[in-house]
Amino acid sequence: xxxxxxxxxxxxxxxxxxxxxxxxxxxxxxxxxxxxxxxxxxxxxxxxxxxxxxxxxxxxxxxxxxxxxxxxxxxxxxxxxxxxxxxxxxxxxxxxxxxxxxxxxxxxxxxxxxxxxxxxxxxxxxxxxxxxxxxxxxxxxxxxxxxxxxxxxxxxxxxxxxxxxxxxxxxxxx
Amino acid sequence: xxxxxxxxxxxxxxxxxxxxxxxxxxxxxxxxxxxxxxxxxxxxxxxxxxxxxxxxxxxxxxxxxxxxxxxxxxxxxxxxxxxxxxxxxxxxxxxxxxxxxxxxxxxxxxxxxxxxxxxxxxxxxxxxxxxxxxxxxxxxxxxxxxxxxxxxxxxxxxxxxxxxxxxxxxxxxxxxxxxxxxxxxxxxxxxxxxxxxxxxxxxxxxxxxxxxxxxxxxxxxxxxxxxxxxxxxxxxxxxxxxxxxxxxxxxxxxxxxxxxxxxxxxxxxxxxxxxxxxxxxxxxxxxxxxxxxxxxxxxxxxxxxxxxxxxxxxxxxxxxxxxxxxxxxxxxxxxxxxxxxxxxxxxxxxxxxxxxxxxxxxxxxxxxxxxxxxxxxxxxxxxxxxxxxxxxxxxxxxxxxxxxxxxxxxxxxxxxxxxxxxxxxxxxxxxxxxxxxxxxxxxxxxxxxxxxxxxxxxxxxxxxxxxxxxxxxxxxxxxxxxxxxxxxxxxxxxxxxxxxxxxxxxxxxxxxxxxxxxxxxxxxxxxxx
Numbered sequence: 001x002x003x004x005x006x007x008x009x010x011x012x013x014x015x016x017x018x019x020x021x022x023x024x025x026x027x028x029x030x031x032x033x034x035x036x037x038x039x040x041x042x043x044x045x046x047x048x049x050x051x052x053x054x055x056x057x058x059x060x061x062x063x064x065x066x067x068x069x070x071x072x073x074x075x076x077x078x079x080x081x082x083x084x085x086x087x088x089x090x091x092x093x094x095x096x097x098x099x100x101x102x103x104x105x106x107x108x109x110x111x112x113x114x115x116x117x118x119x120x121x122x123x124x125x126x127x128x129x130x131x132x133x134x135x136x137x138x139x140x141x142x143x144x145x146x147x148x149x150x151x152x153x154x155x156x157x158x159x160x161x162x163x164x165x166x167x168x169x170x171x172x173x174x
Numbered sequence: 175x176x177x178x179x180x181x182x183x184x185x186x187x188x189x190x191x192x193x194x195x196x197x198x199x200x201x202x203x204x205x206x207x208x209x210x211x212x213x214x215x216x217x218x219x220x221x222x223x224x225x226x227x228x229x230x231x232x233x234x235x236x237x238x239x240x241x242x243x244x245x246x247x248x249x250x251x252x253x254x255x256x257x258x259x260x261x262x263x264x265x266x267x268x269x270x271x272x273x274x275x276x277x278x279x280x281x282x283x284x285x286x287x288x289x290x291x292x293x294x295x296x297x298x299x300x301x302x303x304x305x306x307x308x309x310x311x312x313x314x315x316x317x318x319x320x321x322x323x324x325x326x327x328x329x330x331x332x333x334x335x336x337x338x339x340x341x342x343x344x345x346x347x348x349x350x351x352x353x354x355x356x357x358x359x360x361x362x363x364x365x366x367x368x369x370x371x372x373x374x375x376x377x378x379x380x381x382x383x384x385x386x387x388x389x390x391x392x393x394x395x396x397x398x399x400x401x402x403x404x405x406x407x408x409x410x411x412x413x414x415x416x417x418x419x420x421x422x423x424x425x426x427x428x429x430x431x432x433x434x435x436x437x438x439x440x441x442x443x444x445x446x447x448x449x450x451x452x453x454x455x456x457x458x459x460x461x462x463x464x465x466x467x468x469x470x471x472x473x474x475x476x477x478x479x480x481x482x483x484x485x486x487x488x489x490x491x492x493x494x495x496x497x498x499x500x501x502x503x504x505x506x507x508x509x510x511x512x513x514x515x516x517x518x519x520x521x522x523x524x525x526x527x528x529x530x531x532x533x534x535x536x537x538x539x540x541x542x543x544x545x546x547x548x549x550x551x552x553x554x555x556x557x558x559x560x561x562x563x564x565x566x567x568x569x570x571x572x573x574x575x576x577x578x579x580x581x582x583x584x585x586x587x588x589x590x591x592x593x594x595x596x597x598x599x600x601x602x603x604x605x606x607x608x609x610x611x612x613x614x615x616x617x618x619x620x621x622x623x624x625x626x627x628x629x630x631x632x633x634x635x636x637x638x639x640x641x642x643x644x645x646x647x648x649x650x651x652x653x654x655x656x657x658x659x660x661x662x663x664x665x666x667x668x669x670x671x672x673x674x675x676x677x678x679x680x681x682x683x684x685x686x687x688x689x690x691x692x693x694x695x696x697x698x699x700x701x702x703x
Contacts, residue, residue, distance in 0.1 A: 022562035036471035063351035075473040077455030095376030095606045133375035137532040138203040138240020
């Protein structure tokens with residue numbers, strides 16, 4: 001294994017590995033245009049969001065017009081073209097959660113975070129979002145914090161969780 | 175792999191099992207309430223008590239009563255524990271040998287469990303979904319063996335046709351007829367696609383089936399592929415279900431290793447490969463032509479039919495698309511015969527249906543009931559009535575494509591035609607219960623906002639109509655509505671129903687139209703103000 005170049009900083013090294021992973025994913029799919037959604041999933045997973053440069057790179061590799069890649073990336077809710085916060089708080093707005101008061105949870109979370117759902121705080125600490133049903137209707141209302149689902153939430157619970165995320169120390173290297 | 179190999183695996187698995195099994199629910203709902211931690215603590219407690227020779231802890235799929243989770247069941251005696259916390263583990267293990275245990279017990283004999291008829295969910299909550307051996311020990315893959323070795327593709331299709339099985343995704347198209355159309359279509363290649371894009375908010379049947387018994391779906395797909403002559407399959411699963419995807423991938427890998435997927439299945443000339451396609455959050459992809467576009471890596475926009483996918487689907491080849499639950503019924507039909515299946519349910523709607531019972535109801539969770547059961551039985555017997563004793567006002571079936579059925583019509587039997595007659599649909603199986611605290615106009619607005627956001631934008635009636643209807647509902651709920659608005663609302667709804675390209679737009683007015691019909695006074699009250 002080669003030792004990293006001394007002048008190369010940590011971020012560039014990380015960028016390099018990420019690019020390698022992305023290349024490997026496209027190669028595994030034989031650069032087929034129909035693998036576009038799989039590739040975008042992977043790109044978002046490793047980069048956190050899909051930058052214009054990234055979209056162009058993917059378009060070239062898969063031999064697709066950039067318009068087609070942009071069209072697909074903007075069609076699906078999962079893909080984000082802007083960076084996300086260090087933490088995410090996603091409130092389920094499925095019918096079961098709605099009937100059990102999810103809209104109050106959103107209002108309270110927006111209030112505490114000072115941003116509307118679908119946005120990220122200016123300091124980049126927290127992204128607040130709503131989602132259409134995560135299928136955890138049995139434990140409605142449900143909230144997903146940094147990928148972990150919690151059920152039977154009250155607006156006080158959400159307020160406390162959001163406040164905790166906002167005052168959490170900066171994540172190293174993010 | 176031969177039949178005796180299958181029997182050998184099953185026998186070894188049965189011999190390996192301990193006398194007592196502690197079933198610990200590790201499906202999404204219970205997982206979110208420390209399900210894995212509970213499982214770990216139970217394992218530690220069993221080791222501590224020196225009971226490893228007699229007792230084993232098994233992570234199982236959904237036990238069903240998600241609202242009372244996390245659930246733990248002691249098998250085979252059947253003691254159920256509800257709202258289990260990790261620190262309860264020692265007491266639960268001690269109770270096996272007659273010790274004291276104060277953990278809340280569930281009643282396995284309450285109607286929620288006894289009124290069910292499990293076919294699709296027969297293994298759910300009983301086997302470890304991450305081990306193919308457990309599925310085989312429960313009789314799994316024997317139907318596939320029988321289909322490949324003892325039946326011709328035409329005979330398989332005949333049995334499915336005779337069983338009367340209809341699509342469980344919502345529309346209820348006869349499954350056997352769809353299969354025979356694909357079988358008859360010409361093509362050098364054919365595909366089988368499983369629709370697991372369960373987008374209806376308030377529904378989680380498919381997620382639960384995929385998490386609890388993934389091999390049941392794979393076996394159904396495999397039998398379908400044999401019947402229609404396909405060699406490649408895709409399972410399209412929502413990106414919102416990471417856990418189901420993980421389990422499914424594990425199941426596919428195991429089945430491949432055992433020679434039950436891939437080439438030369440059961441040492442025959444039949445090949446079938448399955449790949450997972452992960453959705454990226456678009457409700458419209460539940461519509462079959464949009465789903466196919468998405469598998470091809472394009473925007474999930476529907477196209478006019480005909481041609482139907484059965485003739486021209488994925489990459490223009492004949493493609494069979496069925497829902498997760500439809501495929502999960504197949505193995506049982508081949509195993510027990512079409513007459514057995516046809517004897518369950520009603521004349522036009524055979525078999526059972528899985529419903530996700532949620533909202534303002536006492537027992538939230540998953541139920542599988544024979545078709546023809548009334549809504550009253552579901553809500554009041556299985557569901558135990560309103561949440562904390564409140565009065566149930568209506569039930570919403572079919573999600574944003576369905577309608578609200580008022581309590582006065584609760585004697586309606588649950589079958590495709592009866593639900594359509596009262597202005598709703600069977601849908602994929604979401605059943606959201608509302609009590610008097612739910613404002614029906616707000617609810618209709620909630621659904622219309624959903625459809626507005628999820629409209630793919632391809633056809634004008636849906637793209638513009640949903641926005642206009644939402645605007646009218648917003649006007650009404652903010653107290654600025656006039657009687658003319660109600661007329662316009664009705665007119666727009668009818669227009670959308672008649673002229674939209676796909677099912678999303680055609681059915682989007684259902685929640686508005688049904689609430690307008692049954693809860694007119696709630697709309698009128700907003701105007702009088």
